Structures are given as structure tokens and as C-alpha cells.
Amino acid sequence: MTLGNASTDPLVKVEDIHTYYGKSHTLHGVSLEVGRGEVVGLLGRNGVGKSTTLKAIMGIVRPSQGEVLFEGRPITHLPTHRLARLGIGYVPEDRRIFRLLTVMENLRTGLDRRGVTDARKKQLLEKVYDYFPVLAERRNQAGGTLSGGEQQMLAIARAMMLEPKIILLDEPTEGLMPRMVSQIRQIIDVLHHEGAAILLVEQNVPLTLEASQRIYIMEKGVVRHHAVASKLRVSDAVIHQYLGV
Amino acid sequence: MGIPLEQLLQAIPFEQLLIQTVNGIVTGMILALVASGLTLIFGIMDVVNFAHGELFMLGAYVGVITLAATGNFWVALVVATLTIALLGAAIHVTTLRPLLGRDPLTTILATFGISLVLQNYALWQFGPVARKIQEPFTGHFTLFYLDYPWYRLVIALLSAAIIGALWLFLKFGTYGIWIRATTQDRVMAQAMGIPVPSVLTVVFAIGAGMAAASGVLFGPLVGVNHAMGLDWVLKAFIVVVVGGMGNLGGSIAASIFIGLMESYASLWVSPAQAVIFSFVVLILTLLFRPTGLFVPTPK
Ligand SMILES: Nc1ncnc2c1ncn2[C@@H]1O[C@H](COP(=O)(O)OP(=O)(O)OP(=O)(O)O)[C@@H](O)[C@H]1O
Ligand SMILES: [Mg+2]
Numbered sequence: 079m080t081l082g083n084a085s086t087d088p089l090v091k092v093e094d095i096h097t098y099y100g101k102s103h104t105l106h107g108v109s110l111e112v113g114r115g116e117v118v119g120l121l122g123r124n125g126v127g128k129s130t131t132l133k134a135i136m137g138i139v140r141p142s143q144g145e146v147l148f149e150g151r152p153i154t155h156l157p158t159h160r161l162a163r164l165g166i167g168y169v170p171e172d173r174r175i176f177r178l179l180t181v182m183e184n185l186r187t188g189l190d191r192r193g194v195t196d197a198r199k200k201q202l203l204e205k206v207y208d209y210f211p212v213l214a215e216r217r218n219q220a221g222g223t224l225s226g227g228e229q230q231m232l233a234i235a236r237a238m239m240l241e242p243k244i245i246l247l248d249e250p251t252e253g254l255m256p257r258m259v260s261q262i263r264q265i266i267d268v269l270h271h272e273g274a275a276i277l278l279v280e281q282n283v284p285l286t287l288e289a290s291q292r293i294y295i296m297e298k299g300v301v302r303h304h305a306v307a308s309k310l311r312v313s314d315a316v317i318h319q320y321l322g323v
Numbered sequence: 324m325g326i327p328l329e330q331l332l333q334a335i336p337f338e339q340l341l342i343q344t345v346n347g348i349v350t351g352m353i354l355a356l357v358a359s360g361l362t363l364i365f366g367i368m369d370v371v372n373f374a375h376g377e378l379f380m381l382g383a384y385v386g387v388i389t390l391a392a393t394g395n396f397w398v399a400l401v402v403a404t405l406t407i408a409l410l411g412a413a414i415h416v417t418t419l420r421p422l423l424g425r426d427p428l429t430t431i432l433a434t435f436g437i438s439l440v441l442q443n444y445a446l447w448q449f450g451p452v453a454r455k456i457q458e459p460f461t462g463h464f465t466l467f468y469l470d471y472p473w474y475r476l477v478i479a480l481l482s483a484a485i486i487g488a489l490w491l492f493l494k495f496g497t498y499g500i501w502i503r504a505t506t507q508d509r510v511m512a513q514a515m516g517i518p519v520p521s522v523l524t525v526v527f528a529i530g531a532g533m534a535a536a537s538g539v540l541f542g543p544l545v546g547v548n549h550a551m552g553l554d555w556v557l558k559a560f561i562v563v564v565v566g567g568m569g570n571l572g573g574s575i576a577a578s579i580f581i582g583l584m585e586s587y588a589s590l591w592v593s594p595a596q597a598v599i600f601s602f603v604v605l606i607l608t609l610l611f612r613p614t615g616l617f618v619p620t621p622k
Contacts (some may be wrong), residue, residue, distance in 0.1 A: 088454070135512055138510055138513075138514070157520075158510070158514055159513045159515075159516050159517055159518050159519060160515035162513070162514055162515055168514040174502070174511040176504045176508060176511070176512075177507060178503065178505070178507055183504075186515060187500060187501070187504045187515040187516075188515045188516060190497040190500070191516055218415075231576075231606065236515065239515075240515070294559065298430065
């Protein structure tokens with residue numbers, strides 16, 4: 079075990095991880111890294127293992143081989159709740175709102191933790207209510223009664239309650255109306271400007287190229303391509319090769 | 324059979340009907356206290372706790388011992404609740420936590436094993452002769468022509484108060500939110516930083532403490548022996564199924580329903596036979612509405 083050097087280590091480093099669902103080998107040695115405050119896109123066709131990569135970082139799926147490092151320290155064997163407290167926020171693709179909890183209670187699952195003063199809690203709540211006014215309106219409504227777009231906002235707002243250093247965002251615009259999509263796009267920029275890193279899994283290629291600094295492209299459980307986002311175009315051959323239908 | 328209902332009702336004096344109503348509600352509330360610990364553990368942990376009756380019984384024994392030492396019933400109640408809650412936490416950490424994520428059958432076998440160990444421990448430690456817990460007061464009030472013990476009424480009220488406190492605990496406060504979030508989505512709860520393994524231990528401890536409290540409250544009515552858990556827990560299982568597994572409100576409604584039904588039934592048949600009605604309700608529930616009688620129809 080090496081002691082990390084906070085200034086030079088990437089925030090999150092995934093080193094050659096392999097995962098299995100039962101007997102099926104899903105990730106075949108995925109490696110990637112996300113720097114502090116960096117927005118990194120993770121693209122790939124359906125079923126290539128993007129969500130599994132996020133779950134492996136979050137400790138929800140345990141790699142059988144390989145290591146995940148956070149600020150230079152191995153975290154592969156820490157329980158998921160410890161990772162959340164270390165500063166990894168998770169917004170899963172199916173949103174996973176606590177449907178019977180109110181909007182406010184959903185937010186409190188992340189907000190009520192040791193070391194957060196009441197003043198700070200208030201500040202954090204005001205911030206998300208400012209970004210997502212609809213959540214303020216619906217604060218006493220059960221999470222399950224929200225529309226799909228509202229649930230997506232709640233899922234992001236809930237992760238923000240942890241004041242994470244990185245947010246793992248899994249297909250946040252999936253199935254949303256264009257107006258909602260642009261709102262999600264804006265919130266990605268806001269989080270970026272506030273200094274949070276984001277690992278963004280998306281099917282929306284133009285949005286991902288715009289929002290990210292770097293892009294990884296996966297195929298069949300491995301990362302096939304890595305590029306600076308500004309050097310990629312939607313029309314590029316690699317995009318067509320790995321993402322085209 | 325064959326007797327017109329009117330004639331049946333005429334045979335029963337109105338006062339007796341009222342007395343049985345009071346009786347039914349009182350029994351139902353006590354049953355609700357036993358059942359709510361069981362349903363809490365099932366609803367939140369997906370664990371069918373076959374050792375619930377033994378925690379109830381050990382609670383009563385701790386009550387007997389503390390009462391002998393201190394002479395104060397209420398001290399005995401609190402000490403028994405806390406002791407058994409701690410025992411519950413220890414059982415959870417050593418036996419159930421390692422089984423997390425395994426087939427639910429393994430937890431059934433584990434709790435069944437624990438129940439055998441605890442029951443035989445009690446038999447070895449305390450012997451087969453029943454002990455008595457003296458009720459804290461012995462007064463009666465007159466309910467029509469009957470002397471009705473105040474104590475029974477007080478247990479019903481205390482049961483209601485304890486269940487009410489549990490509800491408030493779950494509804495408000497951070498820990499209640501953690502528990503409810505854990506129930507709904509254990510993985511997402513962890514991803515929000517909720518220490519799920521500790522939450523589950525706390526829930527098991529609360530369930531165990533509630534079983535112990537009912538054991539002490541009940542001691543004066545039934546006598547304390549190593550097998551006292553069986554009857555009540557069997558009935559509590561019926562209530563939990565009829566009320567909808569894991570549904571706290573449903574269990575309370577079902578408890579009162581079963582309490583009243585057995586109470587009315589014993590106007591015609593002996594109390595021992597009245598139990599048959601509960602089993603009939605259980606079977607009908609399992610046949611026609613296996614999600615429980617007292618839950619809204621799932622969409
Ligand atoms: N819980 C599971 N059990 C078994 N197999 C699974 C499970 N979750 C995912 N898989 C399989 O693992 C592979 C990778 O799934 P994953 O969800 O990581 O893909 P993805 O890239 O996120 O796809 P999508 O774009 O559809 O979200 C797929 O073949 C999928 O069917
Ligand atoms: Mg996915």
C-alpha cells in the first residue's frame with residue numbers, strides 16, 4: 079500500500095479491474111482515471127459494462143481482480159457507505175429514489191451526517207432548491223410521485239448532499255424531454271465550476287463531448303479508446319466504429 | 324349451524340358483548356406489541372425471526388430476576404428491555420450479519436437454531452417450573468357485572484404507547500429515515516453513506532427489546548416458563564401474515580381484528596377452540612390475499 083500524494087494522484091484511478099456477475103465475466107480489465115474537478119465521459123454501446131464500471135468504483139460490485147484508488151489510496155475493499163462518506167456521490171441509471179420517502183427525507187439521507195453544522199445543512203439545501211426549484215415545491219411529497227425528470231433532479235440533488243469530490247452520473251438524460259436534458263446539461267456545468275469531478279456515462283454523444291474534458295470509449299468490457307473531448311467530433315470514425323448503430 | 328343469527332344474538336346479553344369487545348381490544352393491543360417487533364424485523368431486514376418467542380420468554384425471565392432483586396416492576400421492565408435488546412444486537416452481529424445477502428432460507432435456519440438454543444438454555448438455567456411476575460397493581464374496576472383488572476387495561480395502553488413511540492422514531496429523526504431508506508433500497512442507502520449493517524443491527528435490537536417488553540408485561544397474566552413464547556408468537560406470526568408481512572400498520576389492525584374475533588368467538592365456543600378461527604383467517608388470507616388483508620391492493 080502506497081501513501082497517496084494528494085497533489086499528483088488522480089482523484090479516482092481504476093486499475094485493470096475484472097468483474098463477474100455469477101459466471102459471466104463482465105469487465106475484462108478496465109482502466110481509467112478522473113482528475114480533480116475533471117468531467118470525464120464514458121461512452122459505449124448497450125451492455126458493454128459502463129454501469130458496471132461505476133458500480134465497481136462505488137463498491138456495489140466487487141472486482142475479482144484489479145484495484146480502485148481514491149486520492150491515491152486503495153478503496154476496493156471498503157464498504158459502499160464508507161466510500162460515500164469519503165466523497166463519492168452516485169446517481170444510478172434507474173435513479174433509485176426512495177419512493178416512500180418525501181423529497182426532503184430523500185435529501186436528508188445524505189445530509190444528516192456527522193460533522194455537518196445546521197448552518198451548512200441549510201446552505202446546501204438552499205443551493206439545491208435554488209438549482210431545482212421544483213424540488214422545493216415538492217419537498218413534502220413522496221419521491222415516488224415525482225415525474226421522471228423530477229426524479230432525476232432529485233437523484234442528482236441527493237448525491238450533492240454528500241458534498242462529493244466526484245459524482246458518478248449514469249445516463250442522467252435517459253428518457254427525458256429536451257427541456258429537462260438542457261437543465262441536466264446546465265447542472266453538470268455548475269457542478270464542474272464548483273470543483274466537483276464527474277464521471278459521466280451517457281448515450282447522448284453530442285452532450286457528452288460538449289460537457290466533458292476527456293472521453294473513454296468502452297467495448298465488451300474493456301476501454302478501447304481514450305481521447306481529449308475537444309478533439310472528437312460526433313462524425314469521427316471512432317465514434318462510428320464503437321457507438322454507431 | 325341452523326340457528327338464526329337473531330336467536331344467537333338474543334342469547335347473549337349486551338353487556339357481555341361489550342365486555343368481550345374490551346377484552347378483544349386489550350388482547351389485540353398486547354398481540355400488536357409482540358407482532359410489531361416481528362413485522363419490523365421482517366419488513367426491514369427480510370428476516371423471519373423464529374427466535375422472537377424466545378426473546379419474549381428471556382425478557383420475562385430477566386424481568387423475574389430484576390423484580391426479585393429490586394422489587395420494582397417498572398425497573399424490571401426497563402432492565403429486561405435493554406438487556407434483551409443488547410442480546411439481540413449480539414445475536415445479529417454474530418449470526419445474522421454474516422448471512423447478509425445469502426438465501427433467506429439460511430436466516431430462517433439460523434433464527435430457528437437460536438430459538439432452540441435459547442429455549443433449552445432457559446430450561447437448563449431456570450428449570451421447568453413456571454415463575455410468577457407480580458403485577459405492579461392489583462386493583463379492579465367494575466365493568467357491568469364483572470371485576471375487570473386495571474392491569475390489563477394498562478398493558479393495552481402501554482403497548483399502544485410503545486408502538487406509538489416506535490412509529491414516531493421511524494417517522495421523525497435521522498435514524499428513522501435511515502431505517503426506512505434501508506428498507507426501500509439497501510444498496511442505494513449504502514451509496515448515500517448510511518451504515519446499513521449497523522442500521523440492521525439496531526433494528527434487530529429494537530425488535531428484540533420490544534419482544535422482551537411484551538414478555539414482562541405479559542408475565543403476570545400467563546406465568547413465566549421456557550415455552551411461554553410459543554403460543555403468543557404463533558399468534559403473532561398469524562397476525563404478521565394477515566396484516567401483510569412487514570407492514571406495521573397492517574399488523575396492528577390485524578392484531579385487533581384477531582383479538583376481537585377470538586373474543587367474540589369465545590362467546591359461543593371455548594377460548595381454546597376460538598383459536599381455530601384465527602387459523603381459518605390465516606388460511607383464507609393465504610389463499611385469497613397472500614399480500615395481507617390490511618394492505619392497499621398493489622397497483
Ligand atoms: N445484475 C446483473 N446480473 C447479471 N448480469 C448483469 C447484471 N447487470 C448487468 N449485467 C450484464 O453485464 C453486462 C454489462 O452491463 P452494464 O449494465 O454494465 O452495461 P452498460 O454499458 O451500462 O449498458 P447500458 O447502456 O444498457 O446501460 C451486460 O451484458 C448485462 O446484461
Ligand atoms: Mg448502464
